Amino acid sequence: MRIITEPEIYIVGRQTIDSEAVQRFLADHETSWQTDGERGSELIVELAGRACYMSFGSHQFRKTNADYINNLVGQGHGSVLEHAVWDLLITGVSRSFTHELVRHRAGTAFSQLSQRYVDESVADFVEPGIIASDPQLHQAWLSAIESAHASYKTLVEKLAAKVQAEHPDLGRTARMKMAREAARSVLPNATETKLMFSANARALRWIMTLRGGEGAEPEIRRFAVKLARVMREEAPVLFGDMEIVRLPDGSEGVRAGHQKV
Ligand SMILES: Cc1cc2nc3c(=O)[nH]c(=O)nc-3n(C[C@H](O)[C@H](O)[C@H](O)COP(=O)(O)OP(=O)(O)OC[C@H]3O[C@@H](n4cnc5c(N)ncnc54)[C@H](O)[C@@H]3O)c2cc1C
Structure with missing residues (x-):
């Protein structure tokens, strides 16, 4: 892990x-x-x-x-x-992050790792910076994650046996899907996920601006800052006015030279 x-x-x-x-x-x-x-x-x-x-x-x-x-x-x-569109693979983000990102409906497309088909007994976890920087909080967080992850693994094993006993005709893929889709209910929001995210320049500019703002949650704000850096290099004419700024709390944010277009 x-x-x-x-x-x-x-x-x-x-x-x-x-x-x-x-x-x-x-x-x-x-x-x-x-x-x-x-x-x-x-x-x-x-x-x-x-x-x-x-x-x-x-x-x-x-x-x-x-x-x-x-x-x-x-x-x-x-x-x-x-008319300008990119396809981005995003990794190292939590399920809470993707829950926020997928709210952007206009000009976007998402394909996210399935917790029903993919085995999460080898999952990684995303730790919020405010917790990671404090040893006591980190310890409390880690034991909660380890406990939830252990419960997930136990549930998958027991559920797979139950499904096999009750539905002997099911193949392994269908059986494991039934076990994992139920067991995932105990996985935390911190569970790492991966997704393909496609978006056009207008949507990307809006997402960076909104999610790079002071009110945004820190994980998605860190993503917005990284996205602004990556896209400024990728297409400086389209994203050159996406400025990385220092916010009052000391963290980085994004400010658009030209507001919502
Ligand atoms: C700080 C912060 C706090 C938030 N808190 C909450 C919360 O507590 N609960 C919650 O549910 N959500 C919350 N959200 C999510 C927020 O409500 C939006 O769902 C999300 O930011 C997507 O942005 P958007 O609506 O601009 O949509 P996008 O899909 O990014 O759309 C871009 C733009 O297209 C236009 N547009 C898109 N769809 C339509 C439409 N159907 N009709 C008309 N115009 C449209 C709008 O101008 C919109 O701004 C929060 C977001 C932020 C940044």
Whole structure:
């Protein structure tokens, strides 16, 4: 059993632009497009914005890709940002964290580790920083986790035997699913989980802003800060105004240069 205090974010999917298709579209419309954009996500957002007004042509190269997108964001034309999408694998987070993250409905998709199919007798646990930093509280937390985890393992074993006795025709997968789905009721919120999280730039900016704020719970706030760092590097034009700030309690938070778009 590992005790985890930091989330991990892996960007496993990002967009590319199909230059050939773009050139064909421009040729079909007897126009051209010059841009200094470099990243697929940021090129797609500029292309989407320009498609709204068919504002292509060589005379349009007055604005850089950054100028163009900053102008969209500044005007609150946020729907154009929905065309840029990423797929992130997130690990080292608790079930309480994911309960909060999945409340973000707009522009997101989630696929989370199943506690019905996956054996949690080898689970890890996420410890809140305020507990981890105090030896006595840490000890109290650890014994509660160990006790709950031990109960889970006992229940899985006994439930599997019960299901086998009562439903001898069931295969092992179905039998273990029935045992685990009932036994998981004693697992704590701190149980570590993993999920694939896909979201567009508009949703990501909102999640960082809201969950990186002073009122947010510390685990999701730490995630929001990490997400802001990762995405600022990934797409500096789209996320460059997501500033990492020091909050009054000394922890880090996120403040958006441009508020909700
Ligand atoms: C500090 C804090 C405390 C919280 N406490 C609680 C709590 O005690 N209990 C609780 O249940 N939840 C709580 N939440 C969760 C909160 O209520 C939201 O469910 C969550 O933050 C998702 O944000 P969102 O509503 O902006 O949704 P998102 O899905 O992220 O949507 C983004 C935006 O799209 C628009 N939108 C999305 N769906 C609709 C819709 N159906 N109709 C109109 N517009 C829409 C809205 O403008 C919304 O802000 C808390 C959140 C925070 C940050």
